Amino acid sequence: MDSLFKVGKLMSLFNNLRLNTSPNIFKYSQFNRQFSVTTANNDLMEFFDVKKNWGVEEIRSGRSWRKDDLRLKSNTDLHKLWYVLLKERNMLLTMEQECKDQARLFPSPERLDKVEDSMENLECVVRERNVAYHKLETGETGERPGKMETSAFGLKYYYKMCEYPIPKFMNKKWTEKYKFFKYDKDVEAFLLKYREKIYIERRRKRARDFNHVIGLMNRFPNMDMDALQQQYPDVDIKKAKNSRKYGGHFAPK
Amino acid sequence: MSTRWYPIYQKGSPQLRVFLPNFWMKLVRPTHKIPSNVVQFACSMEMTKFDVKNYMEKIYNVKCVDVRTRIHMPKTRREVTAGYVIKDDDVKYAYVIMPKGVEFKFPDLFEESKEKEDEDHEKALKQAKEGFDQFLSKNKDRENMPGWFTV
Numbered sequence: 001m002d003s004l005f006k007v008g009k010l011m012s013l014f015n016n017l018r019l020n021t022s023p024n025i026f027k028y029s030q031f032n033r034q035f036s037v038t039t040a041n042n043d044l045m046e047f048f049d050v051k052k053n054w055g056v057e058e059i060r061s062g063r064s065w066r067k068d069d070l071r072l073k074s075n076t077d078l079h080k081l082w083y084v085l086l087k088e089r090n091m092l093l094t095m096e097q098e099c100k101d102q103a104r105l106f107p108s109p110e111r112l113d114k115v116e117d118s119m120e121n122l123e124c125v126v127r128e129r130n131v132a133y134h135k136l137e138t139g140e141t142g143e144r145p146g147k148m149e150t151s152a153f154g155l156k157y158y159y160k161m162c163e164y165p166i167p168k169f170m171n172k173k174w175t176e177k178y179k180f181f182k183y184d185k186d187v188e189a190f191l192l193k194y195r196e197k198i199y200i201e202r203r204r205k206r207a208r209d210f211n212h213v214i215g216l217m218n219r220f221p222n223m224d225m226d227a228l229q230q231q232y233p234d235v236d237i238k239k240a241k242n243s244r245k246y247g248g249h250f251a252p253k
Numbered sequence: 254m255s256t257r258w259y260p261i262y263q264k265g266s267p268q269l270r271v272f273l274p275n276f277w278m279k280l281v282r283p284t285h286k287i288p289s290n291v292v293q294f295a296c297s298m299e300m301t302k303f304d305v306k307n308y309m310e311k312i313y314n315v316k317c318v319d320v321r322t323r324i325h326m327p328k329t330r331r332e333v334t335a336g337y338v339i340k341d342d343d344v345k346y347a348y349v350i351m352p353k354g355v356e357f358k359f360p361d362l363f364e365e366s367k368e369k370e371d372e373d374h375e376k377a378l379k380q381a382k383e384g385f386d387q388f389l390s391k392n393k394d395r396e397n398m399p400g401w402f403t404v
Binding site: 043044045046047048054055056079082083086087089090093094095097098101102104119122123126143144163164165 | 258260261263272273274275277278279280281282292295312313314315357360362363364365366367369
C-alpha cells in the first residue's frame with residue numbers, strides 16, 4: 001500500500017513536470033527554432049554577395065564546418081553542402097577580386113579561410129567513408145597506390161602510382177620521365193658527401209644545443225630541469241653540469 | 254578509389270563522373286568592351302570549355318550558347334630593390350556567351366559607400382574650415398604676435 005502510494009506520488013510528480021515543462025520545450029526547441037534558408041535564385045547574381053553586404057566594412061560569420069559535424073551528415077547532405085560551399089567560395093573570390101580591382105579592403109577575409117577549411121574537412125570525411133566502404137567490400141583502402149622508391153640520385157621518395165593504357169615496357173614516355181636508382185659511381189660519391197653534410201649538420205646541432213643548455217643553466221640557476229630536459233631531449237644534463245663551462249667565472253672561497 | 258583519383262577511361266567503361274568538383278570560377282569585370290550577353294570569368298587553370306559550360310549550366314543554371322577561353326600571361330615587372338624579375342601567376346579567362354536577349358551588367362558594388370565617403374569627406378573639410386576661421390577670429394587682435402605667445 002505504501003509503495004503504491006509512492007508510485008502514485010511519483011507519477012503525479014512526472015505529470016506535473018510534463019505539464020510544466022512541455023510549453024517551454026515547444027517554445028524553445030521546435031517552433032522558435034531559427035534557421036536560415038538560402039534562396040536558390042540560380043542566377044549570375046549568385047556570384048555576388050547579398051546587396052546589404054556591399055561596401056560594408058565588416059561582415060560577421062559563424063564558424064567553419066568541423067569534421068565531427070560532418071560525420072553526422074548523410075552522403076546526400078554532404079553532397080549538397082559541397083555545392084553550397086563551392087558557390088560560397090566562388091562568391092567570396094569574386095568579391096575579393098572586385099575589391100582588389102577597386103582598391104578597397106575586402107571585408108572579413110577570414111570567410112574564405114573558413115569556407116576552404118570546411119571544404120577540406122568535408123572531403124576528408126567523404127574519404128573516410130570511402131576507405132571504410134572499400135575495406136569492407138574489397139579489403140583494400142581504395143586510395144591511390146604508391147610505394148617508397150629511390151630516385152636516380154639515390155634519395156628515397158614516395159612514388160604515387162598511376163594507371164596507364166599500355167604496359168610498362170612499351171611506355172617510352174614513362175621510362176624517359178621516371179628514372180630510378182641504378183648503381184653508379186658518381187651517385188655513390190654524391191651520397192657519401194650528402195650524408196657527410198647531414199652528419200656534420202647533426203653534430204653541430206648537438207654541440208650547439210649542449211652549449212646552449214649550459215648557457216641557460218648559468219643564466220637561470222633555479223630553472224626547472226625536467227622542463228629543460230623535455231625541451232632538449234638529446235642533451236645529457238648531467239654531462240653538461242660536469243662541463244668546465246658550467247658554473248660561471250668566480251674564484252673559490 | 255578516393256575522391257580525387259579516377260580510374261583511367263577505357264572504351265566501354267562507364268562514364269567518369271565528378272561528384273565533388275573543386276573547380277573555382279570568379280566573375281570579373283571585363284578587361285575589354287564586350288557585348289552585354291557575354292560574361293567574363295576567371296577560372297581554374299585545369300578547366301576546359303566543356304567544364305565551364307557544364308559548370309554554368311548544372312551548378313548555376315545559366316544557359317550558355319558558347320564558351321571561349323584564353324590564358325592571360327601577366328606583365329613581368331622588376332623587384333624595386335633587388336632587381337630580379339617577378340611574374341605573377343597566369344590566369345585562365347572564360348568568356349561565357351549567353352543566348353540573345355539575356356543581358357548582364359557588372360554591378361557597381363561601392364556606389365552607396367562612395368556617396369557616404371564623399372559626404373564624410375565634405376563634413377570633415379567643413380569642420381576643418383570652421384576651426385580655422387575660429388582660430389583667425391580669436392587671434393585677430395594679436396597681429397604680428399608669435400603663435401606661442403599668450404598672456
